[in-house]
Amino acid sequence: MTNKGLLVIFSGPSGTGKGTVLKSYFAHHPEAKLSVSATTRQPRLGEQNGREYYFVTKEKFAEMKSKNALLENAEYCGNCYGTPRAPIESWLKKGYNVFLEIEVQGGAQVRKLLPDSIGIFILPPSVQELGNRLRGRKTESEDAIQKRLNTAKREIQQAAQYDYVVVNDTVEKAAAQVAEIISSEKYKTSRNSALIERVLNND
């Protein structure tokens, strides 16, 4: 099978546990890397440059954008966010599988640029269960939760743009399903023309 790394677009509604599933996956897969976004927003307490985000000035961000150094970018609440291209390309070349935890619009931008990437959409068991989970956190008003659930519904309706859906029923099961997807993608004929040549030529 191919040794080239895979780029995985990893999306799903807020509260679905994407980050927890990835954490569980990464614990068993040292050949995987998580892309770190660049942002112009201020670091929060405990955040480290290069871990949660690359914290850059507005001027630096604009320069990265103009130099085509970002795979995608967007603005939220007056701050810019973007995905730096260079570390991803370097990791892929070295054979690492690179995960982008990204919202649906950003994911669509990256897939257009890199159609060889794999899209995985994480689903909650149901929208109702997502609501229960959000309420369980006790950090938001019912009104804010309803807004989140409406956004979640709109995002889930975009799931068809992704190659795979994984239900985050239990974290370990979802992480195992992600692992199966990554493994089997490595056997795709379209990624193995070099292997087929080697078999034919006895290399």
Place this chain on the structure above:
Amino acid sequence: MTNKGLLVIFSGPSGTGKGTVLKSYFAHHPEAKLSVSATTRQPRLGEQNGREYYFVTKEKFAEMKSKNALLENAEYCGNCYGTPRAPIESWLKKGYNVFLEIEVQGGAQVRKLLPDSIGIFILPPSVQELGNRLRGRKTESEDAIQKRLNTAKREIQQAAQYDYVVVNDTVEKAAAQVAEIISSEKYKTSRNSALIERVLNND
């Protein structure tokens, strides 16, 4: 994930060990079924009707063909071979994954009819190694083996028509790779529109 069965087109050059890989896979996967072909050739010693083949008369075979009861058919050495459609459709409906062990031309016929099927091509580690395996059997002349290897090369060049390639390096590893492919295909978004609806509608 979807509960509908998957149809798997399983091909590869003669001598690659397709049957052995499937046997190992089936030993751990009771949700899988192997399609049995119909043929007009005479049963050989030890062959059972409905196990190795459905043994039918030329008249019966012609009738099946005319009634569109075969997914594909071909003639070798004056005998007719074909894949009965009814058992496959019935198994798929019940949720079984159905495997067709079939040569490249027949596989292409089935894929045209059922584009939802999955194509897996089994490769030897190399053509040279395939030659070594065939010689190890001590059942054929070097001339016959060379002919087989030439056929194998032509078939391997058709592997690009399949979705996945699996190298039969060791049988257990190849069977495990087949299992990963089948699992991950079940998470394909294209097979899960009903699931996405259920998540949205809290069913």
